[in-house]
Amino acid sequence: MASHRIESSNLVSRLSSIVGKEDLLTEPEDLVPYGFDGTAALKQSAVCVVTPRTVEAVAAIVSLAAAENIPVVTRGSGTGLSGGSIPVDGGIVLCLVNLDEILEIDPANLTMLCQPGVITKAIDDAAAPFGLFYPPDPGSMKISTIGGNVANNSGGLRGLKYGVTRDYVMGMEVVLPSGEVCWLGSKCVKDVAGYSMKDLFVGSEGTLGIITKVLLKLVPRPKARRTLLASFDSMEAAARTVSEIIEKQIIPCTLEFLDRKTCRCVEDYAKVGLPTEAAAVVLMETDGHPSVVDEEADAMAAIAESNGAITVEKARDEAHATKLASARRTAFSALARIRPTTILEDVTVPRSRLVEIVSFVEETGRKYDLDIATFGHFGDGNVHPTILTDETDTEEMERVEHALSDIIDKTIELGGTITGEHGVGLAKKPFLPRQFSEASFSLLRQVKVALDPLGILNPGKIFDPAGEAKS
Amino acid sequence: MSGKKAVAPLKYMGDLDYSVVQQCMHCGMCLPSCPTYLETKKERNSPRGRIALMRSIADGDLSVTKAFGEEMYYCLGCLACTTACPAGVNYPELFENARAEVEYHGVLFNPERRFWRWLTLNQLFSKHWMLKAMGRLLWLYQVSGVCWLVRKSGVLWLAPKNLRELEPSTPVIQRHFSDELIREQEDPAEVKYRVGLLTGCVQDLVFPDVNRATADVLLENGCEVTTPRSQGCCGSLHAHNGDLDQAADRARALLDRFDLSSLDAIITNAAGCGSHLKHFSNLLKKDPAYADRAAEWDRKVKDISEWLVEIDFRKPSGVSDEAVKTTYHEACHLCHGQGISSQPREVLSSIPGLEMVELENATHCCGSAGIYNITQPDQAGKLQKEKVACIEKTGASQVVTSNPGCHLQIQNGLGDSAEVIHPVRLLAEAYRKEKQS
Numbered sequence: 001m002a003s004h005r006i007e008s009s010n011l012v013s014r015l016s017s018i019v020g021k022e023d024l025l026t027e028p029e030d031l032v033p034y035g036f037d038g039t040a041a042l043k044q045s046a047v048c049v050v051t052p053r054t055v056e057a058v059a060a061i062v063s064l065a066a067a068e069n070i071p072v073v074t075r076g077s078g079t080g081l082s083g084g085s086i087p088v089d090g091g092i093v094l095c096l097v098n099l100d101e102i103l104e105i106d107p108a109n110l111t112m113l114c115q116p117g118v119i120t121k122a123i124d125d126a127a128a129p130f131g132l133f134y135p136p137d138p139g140s141m142k143i144s145t146i147g148g149n150v151a152n153n154s155g156g157l158r159g160l161k162y163g164v165t166r167d168y169v170m171g172m173e174v175v176l177p178s179g180e181v182c183w184l185g186s187k188c189v190k191d192v193a194g195y196s197m198k199d200l201f202v203g204s205e206g207t208l209g210i211i212t213k214v215l216l217k218l219v220p221r222p223k224a225r226r227t228l229l230a231s232f233d234s235m236e237a238a239a240r241t242v243s244e245i246i247e248k249q250i251i252p253c254t255l256e257f258l259d260r261k262t263c264r265c266v267e268d269y270a271k272v273g274l275p276t277e278a279a280a281v282v283l284m285e286t287d288g289h290p291s292v293v294d295e296e297a298d299a300m301a302a303i304a305e306s307n308g309a310i311t312v313e314k315a316r317d318e319a320h321a322t323k324l325a326s327a328r329r330t331a332f333s334a335l336a337r338i339r340p341t342t343i344l345e346d347v348t349v350p351r352s353r354l355v356e357i358v359s360f361v362e363e364t365g366r367k368y369d370l371d372i373a374t375f376g377h378f379g380d381g382n383v384h385p386t387i388l389t390d391e392t393d394t395e396e397m398e399r400v401e402h403a404l405s406d407i408i409d410k411t412i413e414l415g416g417t418i419t420g421e422h423g424v425g426l427a428k429k430p431f432l433p434r435q436f437s438e439a440s441f442s443l444l445r446q447v448k449v450a451l452d453p454l455g456i457l458n459p460g461k462i463f464d465p466a467g468e469a470k471s
Numbered sequence: 472m473s474g475k476k477a478v479a480p481l482k483y484m485g486d487l488d489y490s491v492v493q494q495c496m497h498c499g500m501c502l503p504s505c506p507t508y509l510e511t512k513k514e515r516n517s518p519r520g521r522i523a524l525m526r527s528i529a530d531g532d533l534s535v536t537k538a539f540g541e542e543m544y545y546c547l548g549c550l551a552c553t554t555a556c557p558a559g560v561n562y563p564e565l566f567e568n569a570r571a572e573v574e575y576h577g578v579l580f581n582p583e584r585r586f587w588r589w590l591t592l593n594q595l596f597s598k599h600w601m602l603k604a605m606g607r608l609l610w611l612y613q614v615s616g617v618c619w620l621v622r623k624s625g626v627l628w629l630a631p632k633n634l635r636e637l638e639p640s641t642p643v644i645q646r647h648f649s650d651e652l653i654r655e656q657e658d659p660a661e662v663k664y665r666v667g668l669l670t671g672c673v674q675d676l677v678f679p680d681v682n683r684a685t686a687d688v689l690l691e692n693g694c695e696v697t698t699p700r701s702q703g704c705c706g707s708l709h710a711h712n713g714d715l716d717q718a719a720d721r722a723r724a725l726l727d728r729f730d731l732s733s734l735d736a737i738i739t740n741a742a743g744c745g746s747h748l749k750h751f752s753n754l755l756k757k758d759p760a761y762a763d764r765a766a767e768w769d770r771k772v773k774d775i776s777e778w779l780v781e782i783d784f785r786k787p788s789g790v791s792d793e794a795v796k797t798t799y800h801e802a803c804h805l806c807h808g809q810g811i812s813s814q815p816r817e818v819l820s821s822i823p824g825l826e827m828v829e830l831e832n833a834t835h836c837c838g839s840a841g842i843y844n845i846t847q848p849d850q851a852g853k854l855q856k857e858k859v860a861c862i863e864k865t866g867a868s869q870v871v872t873s874n875p876g877c878h879l880q881i882q883n884g885l886g887d888s889a890e891v892i893h894p895v896r897l898l899a900e901a902y903r904k905e906k907q908s
Contacts, residue, residue: 029538030513032527033520038498051512078514079499097512119503143502333557340493342558392493 011068015050015092018060023098025049034093037080038140039427040343041391046087053098055173055181055212062210062456063179065092071459074206076117076145080152081344082425084205084461091459096147099212102126109187111170112216116147120154123216133221135162135253138421139332147211153203155421160379161253161287162219164421166202171215174201177208177452185215200447205423206458208451222287225253226297227321230304230312231278235259238280239355241307242378245284246351248303250296254285255379256328259358262335262373262386269334272327275310282378283328331375332386339371339388343400347411348382348420360410361385367406368399382420408434424462432463483571483715484529487564492529494560495522501552506836506854507545515542518552518562525569540573545850547843548711549836550746550807563746563808564753570713591842592714596672597721599703603648606676610644642677642879649675649682653698657686663693664735664782669725669748672704673875674741681875684899685740685775691902692784699728706754707747711841715754722751726764731771740775740895742874743841746808748772774805775895776814776873784818787901789908791824798830798867799894800858800881802874806834815873815894822901828865832857839880851880859884871897 016024025031026048036043052058065072071091078085087093100117107130112123120141124134137156138144144154150172155164171185184198185191201209232238235257242255258266258281267274274281282304286296297314304312315321336342349357358374361383365372376383385407389400408418408431418424418431433441445466448455455465501518502508508517515524521542527533546566553562573579595602612618649670666689670682686696706721729737739745749772751765758765773781799816806812812834819825838844838854858881862870870891872878882891 025513027538028533029524029536029542030515032533033514033517033523035523036497038496040496077499077502078497140499143499333559336496336557337494337559340490342496390490390493392489 011064011070012048014064015048015061018057018064019050019052023051023053025051034075034078034095035087037075037078037083037085039081039083039086039425040341041397042083042086042426044087044089046093047090049093049095051095051098055099055175058094058096058099058210058212059175059179059181061092061094062175062177065456066177066179066454069454069456071456072210073458074147074151074210076148077119077140077143079140079144080148080425081346081422082152082205082419082427084152084423084425084458085148086426088459094210096210096212097145099147100145103213105130105132105218106187107132110218111187112218114146114214114216116145116150116211116214118146120144120146120149127218128221130218131221132218134168134216134218136165136168146214146216150202150211150214151204151206152423153421155377155380155382157256157377158253159377159382159421160255161251166199168217169198169202169214170217172198172201172211173213174209175212177454177457181212187215203423205425205461207448207461208457210457222253224290224293225285225287225321226293227315227324228284228297228300228304228312229324229327230282230284230301230309231263231275232280232282232304232307232309233277235280235355235358237308238282238378241282241304241309243352244303244307245300246379248299250286250299252284252286252296252300252379254283255377256283257281257375257378258328258331259362259374261362261371262331262375265334265338265373266327266330269337270326270330272323272330274327278310281327283325285325328375335373335386335388339390341389341391343387343389343404344422345385345387345404345407346376346382346420346422347385347407347416347418348380349411349414349416351379351381353414353416354378354381354383356414357383357407357411357416361407364403364406368403370396370399370403372403377420380420381416405431426461429461429463481528481535481572482575483568484525487529487568489529491561491565492522492526494558495519495526495556496558497523498557500557501555504551504555506547506549506551507850510850510853516545518546518556518560521546521569522560522562522565525565528569528572535572535576535578537578539569540576540578543569543573543713544579544846547803547836547838547840547847547850547854549803549840551803551834551836552807554807554810554834563750567710567713567715570711571715572713574713588712588714592709592712592717596704596708597717599672599675599701602672602703603676603701606644606648609641610646613641613643614646642673644676645679647679649679649698650700652679652683653686653696655698655700657690657696657698659690659693659695661693662695665695665697665733666778667729667734667737668696668698669705669737669739669741669744670698670702671739671741671744671875672708674744675702678875678878678893681740681893681896684893684895685738687899688775688779688784688895688902689738691899692779692782694782697729697734702728705744705748707744708841710747710754718747719754719758722754722765723758723761726751726761726768729768731764731767734771736773736778737768737771738773738775738778740873740893742774742802742805742808743876745772745774746804749809774809774811774814774873776818777809777811779898780814780817784821786821787823787898787905789823789901789905794824794826795869796828796865796867797825797869797871798828798862798865799833800830800837800862800870800872800877801834802872802877803834803836803840805873815871818894818898819871822897824901825869825897828867830865830867830870831861833861835861837877837880837884839874839876841876844880855880855884862889 075085099115371388514520706718710718755765838851844851
């Protein structure tokens with residue numbers, strides 16, 4: 001890795017001449033806070049951080065890095081949950097938060113063009129006055145950047161009905177590992193000119209190129225929404241309810257669940273009035289035309305009741321809806337304060353296998369004597385087993401490793417995926433070969449080598465470079 | 472952790488339970504709430520960045536440096552991050568210990584700074600008689616016409632820059648301080664509760680009328696009010712500025728002034744003090760003579776609006792012919808520091824003749840932040856401007872807030888365009904009008 005070190009102050013001064021002193025950080029007090037992202041128990045110190053304000057500067061930085069064979073790790077707000085934006089030893093951290101302008105809203109074509117550092121929530125806020133809607137709503141939307149969302153193909157609570165980030169990316173500008181700037185995609189709904197290259201970059205976790213502009217699709221803003229909260233004495237009853245709702249061709253925008261342990265923690269922390277015997281709580285939301293949502297809400301309530309729900313509460317108004325939704329919204333907060341370290345997983349299975357994975361996680365917690373609670377997205381099979389532990393306790397962390405490994409194996413056995421919305425990064429890198437066959441895994445490497453032959457963009461994320469020992 | 476460097480031993484952060492720093496899972500949810508991060512977009516200027524620095528120091532990977540010290544003082548201590556934090560990180564404890572560590576290591580030392588710290592922390596805010604004496608002099612300066620003369624003559628240009636910039640924002644000292652307005656014990660018509668009243672330091676000199684109004688509304692609600700004489704600073708100023716030892720002394724001094732067991736509650740009307748007053752047990756946990764009393768104290772300290780709602784205060788009757796457009800600024804140390812947000816609104820909504828309009832970004836810091844407007848005037852000025860712009864948008868002629876620092880900062884920013892007032896003043900006034908009619 002000798003070539004990967006920034007030793008010459010010459011490099012620092014060249015970076016400084018590109019971005020200016022203000023946007024180049026090299027002092028330890030400035031760098032320490034860039035040594036991690038939102039992932040538990042992972043850190044690596046950065047050597048320098050650049051925060052450019054123009055695409056030209058980004059291209060110049062990448063050209064310089066390519067010439068000197070220095071790794072570049074791109075990051076936004078650093079809220080990632082797989083360690084994808086953790087610095088690489090000896091590399092440059094390219095932080096894009098200063099590229100934060102919305103460049104165009106086109107109500108005729110229902111698109112928005114923005115820079116990568118724009119905050120996700122700001123996109124939907126800017127669309128709202130036009131009666132438009134940007135649906136993907138990852139948990140960190142108040143601070144996550146759209147660049148990071150695209151690079152990780154982030155999901156959110158509305159996945160079942162509205163899809164994920166990928167479904168809204170119509171085009172992008174990318175700085176390639178050579179420093180060249182290229183545009184991919186267009187404002188056209190139909191566009192089959194060549195390979196769909198933009199799709200290669202969605203979810204590429206900063207390993208193929210640096211996204212410097214994003215063209216997003218917007219949709220009409222739903223005019224009404226109805227919220228329901230139902231509790232059940234078994235996960236099976238909840239699952240039957242969800243299946244029946246979908247069988248009746250109702251596609252709610254939100255179908256979220258909490259397991260028994262999460263329910264207890266939420267009740268202890270937020271006192272939202274969940275029944276103590278609840279083994280599963282499901283939050284359901286339907287949005288669209290006012291008369292349709294009323295009808296759908298009534299139908300969902302009836303289905304829950306016919307499947308033996310302990311309680312079914314329908315929101316009377318906006319304030320009541322917020323109160324009902326708070327049971328799900330506070331789930332993570334309620335869990336995160338119990339132990340010093342909170343490890344959030346995001347294995348995903350086909351919807352029909354959700355009950356199996358949730359009960360397997362429960363068993364695994366018992367087997368390894370660990371605190372594991374599960375909540376997540378019932379509608380799309382994406383679950384968040386949350387391990388409450390202490391990273392300084394090596395013995396317990398060993399049990400955590402075993403539990404994680406078992407959960408991953410079970411997920412794959414059920415035809416699922418090791419990550420539904422957080423990405424592979426560093427945290428799930430060891431598990432990826434278990435999910436992929438030899439041929440599909442080597443395809444990943446071939447794509448990487450074709451686009452980034454020097455291997456300077458976020459090396460060691462998703463998979464290790466060919467020829468290097470697996471970590 | 473490999474490669475540990477030899478660093479000077481930690482006095483305050485070394486004592487901290489490591490799980491407090493570890494509780495931060497660096498998710499980043501605090502970032503959009505932090506005024507300094509929003510200003511610079513640099514991680515070190517964010518709560519999780521600062522905690523990362525503290526953790527590095529606790530781990531021995533980083534020493535207590537001047538840059539670390541400056542960072543700790545760039546933080547406003549507004550605690551907006553604690554409201555945003557999903558993991559319940561105890562940021563106030565981290566922040567106070569980190570500042571204490573900065574002072575212990577002397578990394579920000581310079582003679583001028585030392586003098587001002589000595590004058591304020593060791594003298595004026597440790598000896599209330601001295602603060603009152605200085606208050607008297609300032610009052611004389613303000614009422615005698617000297618102040619007018621100084622401002623008109625331009626003689627201030629001879630003064631050092633800091634003083635020159637601060638002079639126009641000097642608070643107006645009142646003629647009578649709290650002890651002259653409130654008797655040591657005052658009795659309601661019928662005693663339902665017994666409470667102690669905290670009169671504060673700045674509040675005592677600048678807003679003794681708020682203290683009087685607090686006593687009035689308490690009496691109206693069946694509270695027997697005990698107000699020990701010449702109480703002085705509660706130590707929040709010391710704790711927020713890295714002097715935990717003197718803060719503990721101030722806490723002990725205050726505890727000695729109240730007969731806790733005979734009181735149902737200790738009432739404060741200053742948000743910044745209240746959020747500190749509720750954590751005396753933290754400060755005195757290692758002092759066996761005081762630890763138990765401090766815990767009881769913490770349970771009994773109540774902000775006035777919190778207490779009023781708790782005892783289901785009497786709503787003033789009567790109608791007003793004219794509605795005064797009023798908005799409410801949430802003092803950081805009330806909403807973030809104490810989680811009190813609905814109670815002041817409940818008090819206000821009970822008052823006839825107020826047309827309440829919601830303030831945009833009501834929970835954003837106004838830049839006062841203790842003495843931040845003196846130590847970091849640029850950042851404080853930006854926040855003051857933003858706050859004033861939001862207030863002006865409401866068209867309100869009256870801004871209600873529950874902290875003397877916010878009161879002065881906002882009034883200075885607004886000039887004559889609207890009046891800033893404490894909620895108990897309005898409630899006391901409503902009770903008074905009720906009697907007149």
